[in-house]
Amino acid sequence: MLDGQHVLTLVPLYKCKRSGCPNANDYCYELDGVHLKIASAHFKTWSMSMNDGKADLETPPDGLIATLLVSKNGTFNPLRSGGSSKSGKSNSSSESTFSDIATSVPPPHPMYPYSQYPQLPPHYYNPFTPPPLQFHAPLPHVPAPIANPVLFSDSFAEEADPLEKLIEYIAWLSSRSPMQAPAFLHAQETLMEEGHTFKTLEKLSDGDFEKMGIKSGTAAQLKAYIDLFKRKTLNHA
Helix, strand or coil: CCCCCCHHHHHHHCECCCCCCCCCCCEEEEECCEEEECCHHHHHHHHHHHHCCCCCCCCCCCCCHHHCCECCCCCCCCCCCCCCCCCCCCCCCHHHHHHHHHHHCCCCCCCCCCCCCCCCCHHHHCCCCCCCCCCCCCCCCCCCCCCCCCCCCCHHHHCCCHHHHHHHHHHHHHHHCHHHHHHHHHHHHHHHHCCCCHHHHCCCCHHHHHHCCCCHHHHHHHHHCHHHHHHHHHHHC
16 A cells, blocks of 8 residues: 555645735645645655555544644634744843853953052063963965855655655646546556656656556647655755
8 A cells, every 4th residue: 555645635635726825826724714834744644544444534633733834924824833922032040141241251361469560560570470372363264165066966766765745746647637637646656556756757758658558638738747746845845
């Protein structure tokens, strides 16, 4: 049983259509009038809980909603713990604040013997008083900038299981074009039966799709939107 087999069904149900929501046209769970953002990883967790019988299409798994971030600044998740206030101020007492300040004051410098000639250093008028040692702290070492930094362009493909990424990609395509969702789902099942993943999808030729029985129009869309899906996934990460 696949962890993400219910994702394709969940995605259209929670697509945000409220025009005033900053997360409009993506996915939200509304609770007490507050919009909470749902990412692809949350849909996968939800789907896994449905496999275990601990959730359904309308009831999320326990604890999931409390982890969601708000889509609009100035609002807060009603299920978050009350340990910190909305303003983010600490509950520490004034006594602990004052004690921290007191303990942070450095000890006074040692005083030299009083001189009747304050303009002169101690060793000048008293030959038995050694001059104070001059200590210079070494400057911190600053590493040289890297001349040619290495950019890992393939980090997107390595960040998640390629098979789960294929399921998320098909769900994303279906949310863009619900009328074509059955064709995309059929293509997903065929690709998985042939042992393909998201990583191998863009390497397939038109002839490969034809041999698997996937129609040319569906195959063209599967390959055309790969780069756009990668950019959107990186922006929501």
